[in-house]
Amino acid sequence: xxxxxEDNYRKILEHAEHCxxxxxxxxxxxESNDSGKIIRKVYxxxxxxxxxxxxxxxxxxxxxAIKDMRANGLSPLGNWHSHPESPSRPSEEDKRLAFDKKAxxxxxxxxxxxxxxxxxxxxxxxxxxxxxxxxxx
Amino acid sequence: xxxxxxxxxxEVAEGLTVAQLIVDEKVETxxxxxxxxxxxxxxxxxxxxxxxxxxxxxxFLYFMGGGQ
Numbered sequence: 001x002x003x004x005x006e007d008n009y010r011k012i013l014e015h016a017e018h019c020x021x022x023x024x025x026x027x028x029x030x031e032s033n034d035s036g037k038i039i040r041k042v043y044x045x046x047x048x049x050x051x052x053x054x055x056x057x058x059x060x061x062x063x064x065a066i067k068d069m070r071a072n073g074l075s076p077l078g079n080w081h082s083h084p085e086s087p088s089r090p091s092e093e094d095k096r097l098a099f100d101k102k103a104x105x106x107x108x109x110x111x112x113x114x115x116x117x118x119x120x121x122x123x124x125x126x127x128x129x130x131x132x133x134x135x136x137x
Numbered sequence: 138x139x140x141x142x143x144x145x146x147x148e149v150a151e152g153l154t155v156a157q158l159i160v161d162e163k164v165e166t167x168x169x170x171x172x173x174x175x176x177x178x179x180x181x182x183x184x185x186x187x188x189x190x191x192x193x194x195x196x197f198l199y200f201m202g203g204g205q
Contacts, residue, residue, distance in 0.1 A: 023205065054204035059171050059178065062198050070144050083205040094203035099166045105203075 001036035001132045002077070002104050002120045004028075008042045009135045013116055015044040016082035016108050023047055025055040025081040027065050028106060029074035036131075037077050037104060041069070047081075054093070055081045078104030078120075085110075088117040090128040098123035104131060138191035149189070156184040158195065169200040 008028075016024040025047045030040035043065040046058040057079065069076055078100075083091075088109035090098070098105055101124045109117040120133040140149055142162060149158070155174075159167050172179045173196045179187055189195070 025201075027201075049202070052205075054202065056200070056202035059198050062201070063173055063176070063196060066196065066198070079201045081203060086205040091203065091205055097200070097203050099169060099199060 001134060002039065003036065003134045003136055004039040004042075004118075006135055006137050008039055009118060011042050011044065012080055012106075012108060012118070016084075016110060016116075017113075019047065019082070020084055020110065021052045022050055023052060023055040023082050023084060024108075025057055025079065027057070027062070027069075027079050028077045028104065029065075029069040029072075030077050032075055032077060039077060040074055041072070042080070043068075052084050076103075078106065080106035080108065082108045082110055087111060088119040090121055090123055095123055095126060095128060106133070138189075140189055140192065141194045143196060153189045154185060155179055155187045155189065155195075158189065159184065159197075162197070164197055166199070171198040171200065172196070173198065 026045045027043040028039045031038045045061045047055040048058050049056050088107045104120045105123055106118060106120045118133060120131050121128045122131050138151055140147055155172055164170055174193050
């Protein structure tokens with residue numbers, strides 16, 4: 001299980017909508033314990049691919065985010081990206097490029113603009129498991 | 138000599154290269170790792186020849202990407 005606040009969810013959603021038609025992306029950080037993960041901060045990074053079909057995090061922004069996490073005592077929990085035109089589930093490319101089995105991979109689908117869907121997955125090779133995302137007030 | 142790796146101070150041997158540090162740190166999927174030294178990005182072709190100095194601050198950045 002992984003929890004995110006409504007505020008942080010809104011930050012991701014607004015950034016992803018702003019970046020349309022391109023995919024948007026970023027990082028999430030917070031706390032992790034036996035009962036799950038809590039996202040305390042989301043990072044809105046530049047998709048240096050600038051397309052609607054792929055994303056790659058900007059390495060310089062990634063470096064700055066990692067330093068900020070460390071300075072604030074937060075643990076890196078994973079990343080997030082949007083699917084402007086497809087469901088909230090990992091694509092084959094998402095799985096192929098998911099190298100960290102412990103990370104959370106959040107995917108925001110905007111294919112139905114009136115009903116965005118955010119899920120979080122753990123990915124191990126070809127297998128993706130929905131880890132149960134809770135959006136809290 | 139002392140260097141900092143991903144925020145942790147470490148004692149390492151003089152003459153340590155970035156390539157050897159990647160091995161010593163058991164970096165997974167090293168082909169997808171970008172390295173910075175004191176916030177400067179190191180070209181992947183230079184990992185074997187880049188020698189670390191006392192006081193260097195090293196970060197490993199794991200490539201993150203995908204597509205819908």
